[in-house]
Amino acid sequence: MTKGKLQFGDVVNYIVLTLISLTMLFPFFYVFSVSLTDPDTYVQGEFLLIPKDFSLDAYKFVLGTGQLWNSLQSTVFITVVGTVLNLFFTMTFAYVLTKNGMPGWKFFTYMVLLILFFNAGLVPSYLLIKELGLMNSLWALILPGLTNPWALFVVRSFYKSIPGSLEEAAYIDGANDLQIFQKVILPLSKPIMAAFSLFFAVGLWNTYLSGIFYIQDPQKWPLQVFLSQMIIESNTSMGSSINFDEFNRVPPPSETIKMASLVLVMLPILVVYPFLQKHFAKGVLLGSVKG
Amino acid sequence: MALPGFLFFLIMKYLPMWGILLAFQDYNPFKGFWESEWVGFENFKTFFTYGDFWPLLRNTLTISILNLIFFFPAPIVLALMLNEVRAEAFKRITQTIIYLPHFLSWVIVVSFTFLFFSFDIGFLNKALNFMGFAEISILSEPRYFYGLLVGQNVWKEVGWGTIIFLAAIAGVDQQLYEAATVDGAGRLRKIWHVTLPAIRSTIVILMILKLGDMLDVGFEQILLMLNPMVQNVGEVFDTYVYQQGILSGNFSYSIAVGLFKSVAGLILVVGGNYLAKKAGEDGLY
Numbered sequence: 001m002t003k004g005k006l007q008f009g010d011v012v013n014y015i016v017l018t019l020i021s022l023t024m025l026f027p028f029f030y031v032f033s034v035s036l037t038d039p040d041t042y043v044q045g046e047f048l049l050i051p052k053d054f055s056l057d058a059y060k061f062v063l064g065t066g067q068l069w070n071s072l073q074s075t076v077f078i079t080v081v082g083t084v085l086n087l088f089f090t091m092t093f094a095y096v097l098t099k100n101g102m103p104g105w106k107f108f109t110y111m112v113l114l115i116l117f118f119n120a121g122l123v124p125s126y127l128l129i130k131e132l133g134l135m136n137s138l139w140a141l142i143l144p145g146l147t148n149p150w151a152l153f154v155v156r157s158f159y160k161s162i163p164g165s166l167e168e169a170a171y172i173d174g175a176n177d178l179q180i181f182q183k184v185i186l187p188l189s190k191p192i193m194a195a196f197s198l199f200f201a202v203g204l205w206n207t208y209l210s211g212i213f214y215i216q217d218p219q220k221w222p223l224q225v226f227l228s229q230m231i232i233e234s235n236t237s238m239g240s241s242i243n244f245d246e247f248n249r250v251p252p253p254s255e256t257i258k259m260a261s262l263v264l265v266m267l268p269i270l271v272v273y274p275f276l277q278k279h280f281a282k283g284v285l286l287g288s289v290k291g
Numbered sequence: 292m293a294l295p296g297f298l299f300f301l302i303m304k305y306l307p308m309w310g311i312l313l314a315f316q317d318y319n320p321f322k323g324f325w326e327s328e329w330v331g332f333e334n335f336k337t338f339f340t341y342g343d344f345w346p347l348l349r350n351t352l353t354i355s356i357l358n359l360i361f362f363f364p365a366p367i368v369l370a371l372m373l374n375e376v377r378a379e380a381f382k383r384i385t386q387t388i389i390y391l392p393h394f395l396s397w398v399i400v401v402s403f404t405f406l407f408f409s410f411d412i413g414f415l416n417k418a419l420n421f422m423g424f425a426e427i428s429i430l431s432e433p434r435y436f437y438g439l440l441v442g443q444n445v446w447k448e449v450g451w452g453t454i455i456f457l458a459a460i461a462g463v464d465q466q467l468y469e470a471a472t473v474d475g476a477g478r479l480r481k482i483w484h485v486t487l488p489a490i491r492s493t494i495v496i497l498m499i500l501k502l503g504d505m506l507d508v509g510f511e512q513i514l515l516m517l518n519p520m521v522q523n524v525g526e527v528f529d530t531y532v533y534q535q536g537i538l539s540g541n542f543s544y545s546i547a548v549g550l551f552k553s554v555a556g557l558i559l560v561v562g563g564n565y566l567a568k569k570a571g572e573d574g575l576y
Contacts (some may be wrong), residue, residue, distance in 0.1 A: 002475075007478075009375075009478060009479075010375070010377075013376065014376070014381065015377050016372065017372060017373070017376065017381075017385050020383050020385075020386075021384075021388040021389060023391055023446070024388050024391060024392060024446070024450065025388060026405075027403040027407065029394065030406075030414060030514055031403070031406065032405075044367055046574060049385065077460070088295065089295050089296055092292045092293075093292075093293065093295065093296025093297075095292060095294055096293040096296065100512055108296075110312075111300050111305075112300065114523055115300065115304050117552060117557055117560060118553060118557055119304070119310070119403065120304070120305075120307035120308045120310060121343070121532070121546065121550065121552075121553055122308075122312060122529070122532050122533060122536065122545075122549055123310065123532060123536035123537065123542055123545045123549055124307035124308065124309070124310025124313070124549075125303075125307045125310075126536065126537055127307070127310050127313075128303075128307040128310065129544065130307060144301060144303050146299045146303070146420060147296060147299060152296075177292065178292065181292065188373075205396075206395075206396035206397075206398075208396060208397065208511060208515075209510065209511050209514070213533075213537060223497075224396050224398040224399075225398075227398050227399070227402060228398045228401075228402070228515060231402040231405055231406070232398070232402060232405055233399055243454045244420035248465050250377060254411050258406065259406065261439055262402050262403075262406075265398075265399065266395060266399050269395060270315065271396050272409060273391060273394060274387075277390055277391075278393060281521060290414070
């Protein structure tokens with residue numbers, strides 16, 4: 001490729017890319033703007049781009065609702081516990097899948113591979129959760145996703161990139177498989193563990209569907225269900241099931257509250273995003289390597 | 292060490308397969324599995340003759356095909372554009388921005404959509420109002436529904452989708468570009484005659500993956516976007532199964548519908564892979 005002067009094509013390219021970036025950023029900007037507008041001076045339905053009178057009242061209101069804190073508790077629980085368990089199940093089982101010579105290896109590999117192509121489906125899984133007595137339990141949002149074929153195959157291909165001579169040396173020194181896994185393999189797998197903890201954590205933070213399938217008690221709703229009730233359901237004929245009667249003051253215009261809730265729910269993702277981006281671009285490429 | 296993973300797959304993934312048998316029953320939760328009546332393919336017959344099979348198939352295929360035409364090529368074009376950027380800082384910043392929406396949940400993306408397009412508080416209508424135009428109701432208008440879905444997909448995933456193509460482009464032999472320059476090719480010709488052919492197999496593989504997923508058209512997204520006004524154009528297999536099975540309790544019928552979808556999906560994946568191999572590409576497995 002030629003270095004040197006900027007051609008006409010370059011200029012067009014830069015302009016279009018900048019416009020695309022702005023399209024990505026604009027919704028964030030708009031939502032931040034409205035959420036920071038003083039609810040007292042905000043007129044319902046008014047058109048504005050930059051906060052007219054800066055105020056955090058909408059945030060104070062949302063943070064004062066018990067519902068948000070309940071939902072935050074649920075989401076933090078499933079994110080923290082779920083991430084730890086997902087890592088444990090994925091790292092151990094992926095290691096088993098690297099052991100070509102082991103009896104049962106073929107069985108385990110096909111067990112995972114089949115699920116990649118065929119699933120029992122939504123309703124049988126729902127009935128299982130019901131039979132296990134997990135309805136309305138936060139465990140119903142964690143247990144069905146402890147690991148998945150994609151994660152297992154990516155981690156397996158990472159393990160395979162670790163030189164086999166390391167394992168052999170440990171073996172000769174008298175270490176057993178479990179010790180080799182703990183002392184040799186895991187310490188070398190830190191980068192992939194970092195990538196997958198972030199990956200699992202984001203997935204769990206964004207839990208929505210299993211929330212509406214399994215959790216009927218609004219007190220236990222994860223954040224995404226809370227947010228969808230607040231913004232999406234309240235707009236359709238179904239109506240919102242969030243009860244604002246618990247507050248003894250007049251709520252500020254619903255728009256600023258909606259925007260503030262939206263910002264609060266996506267804030268953690270925006271905060272960890274710089275770390276995510278670095279690890280993930282690598283992770284996605286690992287996943288594309290055939291193992 | 293195999294025990295946790297083995298138990299997980301056994302209980303969470305294989306045990307529910309038992310439930311598939313209910314598709315051939317007239318399952319009654321009060322009678323239980325053993326007492327419920329076996330009805331053979333009755334549920335499937337109902338689905339295809341009296342049920343909503345055709346509208347579901349039409350909606351699903353329409354959404355898939357629109358995604359294939361408008362959403363699938365978008366990351367390829369964007370990757371080619373990014374690849375032409377020589378200012379590293381600009382490239383890095385652009386990438387950071389366009390990857391971001393990928394990490395947001397569908398609830399957030401659909402919420403954005405509502406705050407932008409809803410009739411009463413949407414940004415667009417407020418802007419139209421401000422400029423003195425008539426307001427339009429977009430979210431409850433069937434003819435805008437597919438456009439919104441595809442638009443959301445592009446906004447959320449186009450940046451993330453470039454990663455795999457950028458990696459493929461980075462693997463192209465630089466000598467090919469030098470040779471093309473010697474032959475007098477300009478930049479567009481180099482993209483057309485060198486870059487695109489070089490990443491063809493990546494494109495084909497991803498295309499097959501998409502074809503195998505034809506029947507999976509974004510359950511979470513569509514469920515959030517559905518409202519009674521767009522039900523006719525927006526109902527797809529997954530939302531129908533959810534509605535029939537979990538909300539209405541027609542377990543046997545909904546499992547039959549789900550089973551049909553899984554089997555059809557499996558055939559599509561296997562068939563797509565076969566086609567790829569025939570076309571001389573590597574295939575997925």
